[in-house]
Amino acid sequence: MPAPAHLLPAPPALTEAEQALARWEDDGGPAYEPRPGPQAGQWLRIAAALGERLPELAGREDVIVTCGHGTRSGAPAAFYPVTVQLEIDAALFAPLNPATIDPTRPGDEENYPVAWGAFTHEAAHAAHSRWTTPPPLRGTALDTAAQMLEESRAEHAHLSRRPADRTFLRSAVHALVLGDFTAQTPSDRWQAAYAAALILARRDAGILDPDETQPLEHTVTSILGKDLLETLAHIWTAAHTTADEDGQAMLEHARAWCQALGAAPDQPEPAPDPRAGRTGELAEAIGTVAATVTANEAGHRAAQARGDAARSARSRAKADRAAQQRQAEKTAEKVFAPGARPFTPQSQRGRGRRATSPVTGTRAPTPAEKTAAGHLARALRAAAYRERTVTVTASAAPPGRLNMRGALARDAQRAAGATPTAQPWITTQRRQSPTPPLRVGIAVDVSGSMRAAAAPIASAAWIVAKAAALTDPDSHSATIAYRRALTAITAPGRVPARVTEFDADGGGHSLADAIDALSAGLGLTTPGAGRLLVIASDGYYRPEEAAPATERIAALRAAGCAVLWLAFAPEPYPLPGATVLELTDPAQAAAAIGKAAAAALANTTP
Secondary structure: OOOOOOEOOOOOOOOHHHHHHHHHHHOOOOOOOOOOOOOHHHHHHHHHHHHHHHHHHHOOOOOEEEEEOOOOOOOOEEEEOOOOEEEEEHHHHOOOOHHHOOOOOOOHHHHOHHHHHHHHHHHHHHHHOOOOOOHHHOOOHHHHHHHHHHHHHHHHHHHHHOHHHHHHHHHOHHHHHHHHOOOOOOOOHHHHHHHHHHOHHHHHOOOOOHHHHHHHHHHHHHHHOHHHHHHHHHHHHHHHOOOOOOHHHHHHHHHHHHHHHOOOOOOOOOOOOOOOOOOOHHHHHHHHHHHHHHHHHHHHHHHHHHHHHHHHHHHHHHHHHHHHHHHHHHHHHHHHOOOOOOEOOHHHOOOOOOOOOOEEEEEOOOHHHHHHHHHHHHHHHHHHOOOOEEEEEEEOOOOOEEOHHHHHHHHHHHHOOOOOOOOOEEEEEEEOOOOOOEEEEEEEEOEHHHHHHHHHHHHHHHHHHHHHHHHOOOOEEEEEEEOOOEEEEEOOOOOOOOEEEEOOOEOOOOHHHHHHHHHHHHOOOOOOOEEEEEEEOOOOOOHHHHHHHHHHHHHHHHOOOEEEEEEOOOOOOOOOOOEEEEOOOHHHHHHHHHHHHHHHHHOOOO
């Protein structure tokens, strides 16, 4: 078998036709300009782009890269050390349209891993194959053995600099190796050793995995025998540690290779022996290896693509949540600003007439409402109360209370000559646990179908706000009346002196935006407080109104915030995710909200 066609000192000699054309030009004839092939301009652009990327791979800027249909050596790719040229066959990029290929774009190589793997292999030669066989020895078995050992040595050296290129070198194994073996290749000793040098040596270089190369190893072992294969493995392992410029050492490795196989180093490589084994056996085994590697790499890329997609989805979701949070904070600022007018969210703008406030006026709280606020405040304080924590520690010395049993045990240990381990002094520490604050957000539907609930919810909003203020200075509540626009009835941190009354005569339902404003204004997603969202509505929403509100409810529940849905209509349609409480009398709303708020406080870990 000839030396690897993709690592020749210089391009092949001119053909007779090329020599005739050269003589024609020397005699004064017009220069021959071959007719450009299809998309030739694109391949010139790609070659120039590959030339720009080559210093990144090889650390050299003096290599000329060409890319076209076929190569002068006939190999898929080739590097010529003497002329410092690298060529790559455009067929390796199939089936991509060359117009879509842009090697200057980072990551574009993922679209053509086989071509990039062949390019990387030749770049490895450009970086590390710093020696050539002396001209008198070219074409000999020694030359062939040296060049085959150089294949895995160059890739091994390349991986020490750029380990991430392993996946591309693996993808190109089929293109770089399988072409050297055909169905007519006999299974003699020289060919089997050649196959081992191209595949098993790549395993030991860290490019292929042992389970992938097992079919060829089994075939080669049956031909060469275990001892001879181990001898050859020692040779290619030694070659992997040889310096880039040490051509003499590589030739010595090649000489040992020839001696192990009984081949004359200064003669051409042994002719194929058609009597040795079944023809095509090596090609079949190498094909199995290449197919396995290709399948493994495809699976790896698919898994990586799924992982990238998942990470991208998580990043988009995180960005969406951050954007939603920023928008919620802006909405809360507009809704709860002192003296703010009704705020119409972007999703509701352009629908109907200009938003008007549902607020009809204010009134003084009734004695019954004041009493209800006081009762609720006491209930909330009781729910927020936490027993003191008691910590008992033992020590060998004061302070603390002396435990006589422990003291006697310590004296007995000392009298027995043992090291005293008893700790007779007991210290008890009692600490008051902090009481968690309360956060209650009330979203009340003020569309036309909720008119009967307007007055009871207005009363409940004042009662809850007053009770929260009486419970803890850090406890807050807020109420928003929503239809198309959002109107603040009570605001976080502001205790209303009067009851704000409102009417329910509007259209539309901006519940999602109301939840956003309450969540941002009260911190309903922040742990450490008793958190409750109350929605008072009949649930008669359009699908585009219900879907985002359902998402907000689910997010709050996931964050640990309780969600209570108060329904008053005979046939309500509450959104999923909330705890539904149907009230036959709207006047029961304040008591229901108070009970749910107390439960939220009781279940809170400060």
